Amino acid sequence: MAKRSALSKAEMEVARLVWARGEATVRQIHEALPAARDVDYKTVQTFLRRLETKGYLRAVRDGRSIVYSPRVRPGKVIHEAVKDFVTRLFGGEALPLVEHLLGERGLSPADIQKLRKILSDAEERHNASPGK
Amino acid sequence: MAKRSALSKAEMEVARLVWARGEATVRQIHEALPAARDVDYKTVQTFLRRLETKGYLRAVRDGRSIVYSPRVRPGKVIHEAVKDFVTRLFGGEALPLVEHLLGERGLSPADIQKLRKILSDAEERHNASPGK
DNA sequence: CATTATGTCGTACGTTTGTAAGCAAAGTTT
DNA sequence: AAACTTTGCTTACAAACGTACGACATAATG
Secondary structure (H helix, E strand, O other): OOOOOOOOHHHHHHHHHHHHHOOEOHHHHHHHOOHHHOOOHHHHHHHHHHHHHOOOEEEEEEOOEEEEEEOOOHHHHHHHHHHHHHHHHHOOOHHHHHHHHHHOOOOOHHHHHHHHHHHHHHHHHHHHOOOO | OOOOOOOOHHHHHHHHHHHHHOOEOHHHHHHHOOHHHOOOHHHHHHHHHHHHHOOOEEEEEEOOEEEEEEOOOHHHHHHHHHHHHHHHHHOOOHHHHHHHHHHOOOOOHHHHHHHHHHHHHHHHHHHHOOOO
C-alpha cells in the first residue's frame, strides 16, 4: 500500500469532522469548527484539498461545491495516528496512556461503567481466545 | 505562564527519553533511539537544543558535553500533548480514545487488573468528591 | 606529539504546516 | 442587468520541522 504521508494536527481536526458527518463540504466543516478556532474559510478549503491530495479523502463535485468523504477507513487512520502518538510519547506502550487518561478527571460514572464492561469483554476474550 | 510552543513529533520522542532517564546527554539519547530510527547524532543534538530553546529542557554543561534535564514537569507536558491530541482527533473526549486503546488488543490480563483498580479508585473519588 | 574521535555552535536547506489572498465563474439579490 | 455572494483553483509566504553539514575545540590514542 502506498503510504500516504501523515496527518498534520490541523488536518486531523478537519478530517475528524468529515468522518463524523460521513461527508461534508468546505462550508459545513468551516461552520462545524469551534468559533474559538476562528480559522478562515479559505484555510479550511486548503486543509480539505490537502487531505484529498494526501489520499485521506475523496472529493466529488456536486454542483459548484465539492463534497469530501473518507477514502481510507477512519478507524484505520485513527489507529495509525494513535499508534504514532503512543510510540513517540509513551514508547509504544498503550497502558501508560490509558492510565493517564483515567487518572486525570474527565470520566463520568457512566463512562466508568462503560469501561468496566469493556474490560470484562477483553478479559473474556482472553480466557476464550485461541491464544493466537 | 509564558506558553512554550508545542512539541513536534520528533521532539516528543526525544523528550520522552530524557524524562525516562532523568537527565541525559546527546550521545545517550542518540544511542537510546531505536536503531530503525537511524537518525544522525547531529540531528539529535538539534532536537535537544530546540527543546531547550522552547523551554522544555534545562541544559547544564558538564565538561565538554551538555546534560539535559526536564525544566517543565514531564507529567504536565504529557498532559498538554495528550489534551491537544484528544481535542483534534476525538473532539476533546477521552472516552473514545480509551475505548480505542482497550479495544485493539495489547492488554494483558495483568493490565486489565491494573485498570480495574484504577477504575475503582476513580469511582471512589467520584462518590467522595466535593463535586466541585 | 600528530592523528583521530567526540562535542558544541552556528548555519543550512528542502519540506510541511498553518494561514490565507487573488482571480474567475456560477448563483443570488435587488 | 448590475451588484453581491459563494465556491473553486492557484499561488503565496513565513514559521516550524526534520535532517544534517562545517568549523572549531578539546580529549583520547597510537
